[in-house]
Structures are given as structure tokens and as C-alpha cells.
Amino acid sequence: MGRVTVRHPVLKLDPTSARRRVDTLAVEEPLEIRLDGKPFVVTMRTPGHDLELVHGLLHAEGVIAEVADVLTARYCAGADETGVNSYNVLDLRLAPTATPAVAASRHVVTSSACGICGTTSVEAVMRQSRYRLEAGPLIDQDLIATAPTMLREAQRNFAQTGGVHAAGLLARDRRLLCVREDVGRHNAVDKVIGWALREGRLPLSDVVLVVSGRASYELTQKAVLAGIGVLAAVSAPSSLAVDLAQDAGLTLVGFVRDAGMNVYTHPDRILVRATTTREPVTDGALRLQT
Numbered sequence: 634m635g636r637v638t639v640r641h642p643v644l645k646l647d648p649t650s651a652r653r654r655v656d657t658l659a660v661e662e663p664l665e666i667r668l669d670g671k672p673f674v675v676t677m678r679t680p681g682h683d684l685e686l687v688h689g690l691l692h693a694e695g696v697i698a699e700v701a702d703v704l705t706a707r708y709c710a711g712a713d714e715t716g717v718n719s720y721n722v723l724d725l726r727l728a729p730t731a732t733p734a735v736a737a738s739r740h741v742v743t744s745s746a747c748g749i750c751g752t753t754s755v756e757a758v759m760r761q762s763r764y765r766l767e768a769g770p771l772i773d774q775d776l777i778a779t780a781p782t783m784l785r786e787a788q789r790n791f792a793q794t795g796g797v798h799a800a801g802l803l804a805r806d807r808r809l810l811c812v813r814e815d816v817g818r819h820n821a822v823d824k825v826i827g828w829a830l831r832e833g834r835l836p837l838s839d840v841v842l843v844v845s846g847r848a849s850y851e852l853t854q855k856a857v858l859a860g861i862g863v864l865a866a867v868s869a870p871s872s873l874a875v876d877l878a879q880d881a882g883l884t885l886v887g888f889v890r891d892a893g894m895n896v897y898t899h900p901d902r903i904l905v906r907a908t909t910t911r912e913p914v915t916d917g918a919l920r921l922q923t
Contacts, residue, residue: 636660636680638793659796661816667709667724668696679790679797679815682824683723686815689827691725692835693855695732695761700831702731755877764836764860766882771904772841772863776807778892780843781867787812788845800825803841810840818846819855826859836860848887850874857881862902865889870897 643656662680666673666687678686684706691697709722727733784801787809791797798818802810802825813824822844829835841863842856848870856864857877863884870878870887875897878885884902888895896903 636662637790657793659790659794659816662719662721665722666690667722669726670724676817676820678817678820680720682813682828683720685813685824685827685831686820687723687725687823687827688830689823689825689855690820692826692830693823693858695858697727697731697830698763699835700833702728704728755873755880758854758857758877759880762858762860762881764838764858766838766857766860766862768882768901770805770839770862770902772805772884772902773904774894774906776803776805777841777863777865777886777889777894777903779807780841780865781845781889783807783809784812784843784845788814790814791845797821799845801843802829802837803843805839810834818844818849819851821845822852822855826855829859838862841865843889847871848874848885850877853877853883853885857883865894 637660638657639660640655641658643654645652645654660679661677663675664678664683664686665675676690687706688697688700688703691703697703703725705726707724708720709724780801780803783803784799785791787801788797788799791799791814797814797816798821799812799814800818800821801812804810811825811828813821813828815821815824822842825842829837836859838860839862842861843865844852845867847868848864848866850871850873853864853870853874854877861883863886864878865886867889868887870885875885877883878898882899884899885897886894887897
């Protein structure tokens with residue numbers, strides 16, 4: 634739709650100069666999602682790949698389990714001040730196989746500010762998940778170490794704006810199957826999982842989900858519900874994310890940078906190529922450094 638970035642004049646200041654220039658910004662617009670004509674949720678996102686975003690979000694919410702649960706999806710008339718359709722209202726007609734009870738209101742476990750305790754959150758996700766992760770297949774340590782760089786090189790919009798998050802699905806043969814960017818890190822993950830759902834690829838037990846920021850509980854929840862085997866994040870995980878990953882069988886890796894990483898859960902899924910590690914593990918995390 635050509636609304637991913639916009640240009641805006643700025644005054645650039647440094648200790649020795651003041652210059653006027655034009656900067657590129659990442660677009661943020663609301664998307665209202667309606668289910669069978671009824672409002673479901675409004676989410677802020679970067680326009681583009683909206684169908685993937687909605688499919689991924691509804692999968693994480695437990696509304697749909699497969700692409701056949703959505704019969705039709707269409708943009709509703711939602712004109713902006715110029716009278717042009719804004720493409721910010723998307724209405725989906727659900728199949729009888731969808732979950733109308735969940736569709737009536739957002740599921741409580743999807744919000745990190747919902748106020749429920751961690752144990753209840755983890756148990757709720759485990760009940761909702763259709764997939765149980767078994768041991769393996771092995772993912773090479775070197776592949777995980779290079780994942781953030783591969784993701785960064787595919788971030789076209791970040792290169793222009795510096796203002797978007799990214800998520801990618803990385804295969805064991807080093808192919809990036811799908812990369813999506815968005816101003817919201819959760820939206821980026823929803824988009825790649827939505828892509829996989831629409832392509833009939835769930836569960837994703839043999840891929841690495843790599844994210845450009847931290848591994849929050851919500852991102853870990855989305856990975857678990859999609860049957861993903863490894864979640865690799867550039868930054869830190871939260872304690873509840875680690876708890877969920879441990880119980881679900883997900884390999885959670887954080888601080889993937891400078892050829893090193895922290896493996897917080899299920900390191901048996903990683904083919905370790907580190908030379909030696911004499912440092913005792915006392916905090917529950919396995920530190921790998923090549």
C-alpha cells in the first residue's frame with residue numbers, strides 16, 4: 634500500500650552545527666479488527682501484511698487454529714479526511730470451526746498488564762496450545778549466533794527509519810523463510826506466524842524464530858502456540874518467558890550478539906560448538922561463547 638514510511642523535516646543538532654534535513658519515519662496507524670461484523674480489537678501497526686498480522690493474532694488468541702477457520706477477510710469503508718479508504722478496518726467472517734466464545738473478548742493471558750499471576754498465565758497457555766514440543770531437531774549453535782545479523786540485513790524499513798522491530802523464521806539450511814517488520818514487536822511476530830499459518834506450515838518445530846528485541850512473555854506465548862522449537866532474541870527474556878519456555882519445551886535463547894548467547898531453557902536442542910566452558914552454571918542459564 635506504500636504507507637510503510639513517510640518523510641518529515643527535522644532540525645539535526647550536534648555540538649558544532651545545526652542543519653535542516655528530511656528524515657524517514659516508520660508509519661504507525663490503527664487497525665480495527667472486526668469478527669463477523671463485530672469489533673474485536675484495535676491494534677497499532679505498520680500498514681502492510683495485514684492479513685498475516687490478523688491471522689497470527691487470532692491464532693495467538695485461540696480464535697483460529699488453521700487458515701480454513703477464516704472464510705473471508707475484507708477491508709471495510711473507513712475513509713480518511715480526503716474521502717479515500719484508509720484500509721484501517723478489516724472484517725473477517727469466521728467459519729463454524731472457529732472459537733466464538735474466545736472471539737467475543739480478548740483472552741486474558743495475552744496481556745502482560747492483565748494482573749494475573751505467572752503460574753496461572755503459564756498453565757493457561759499450556760492448556761491452549763495444540764502442539765507439544767519434543768526433543769530435537771538439533772539447531773546448530775553457529776546458525777543461532779548469526780541469526781540476528783541475517784535478520785538485520787533483511788530489515789529494509791529499519792535501514793531507512795531505525796524505528797521498527799523485526800521477526801524472522803530461519804530454517805536449519807540458513808534460509809530466512811519469512812521476515813516482517815512493524816513498529817510493534819508483537820505485530821512483527823504475529824505477521825510471520827500468520828504467514829506460516831496461511832502457508833500451512835504450522836507447527837514450526839524445526840525453525841528458529843528470531844526477534845530484534847527482548848523475549849517477553851507474550852512473544853514466548855506466541856512461539857509456543859505456533860509449535861516453534863527455538864526462540865532467539867537479541868536482548869533479554871523476562872522471568873515469566875523463561876518459566877513458560879521451560880514448561881512448554883521451547884528452547885529460549887537471549888542476548889544473541891557478538892557470537893555469544895545465553896541459553897535459558899532446553900539447551901539439548903542446540904548442537905553446541907563452543908570449545909570449552911569451565912565456568913559453573915549457578916543462575917539457571919547456560920552461557921555459550923565461541
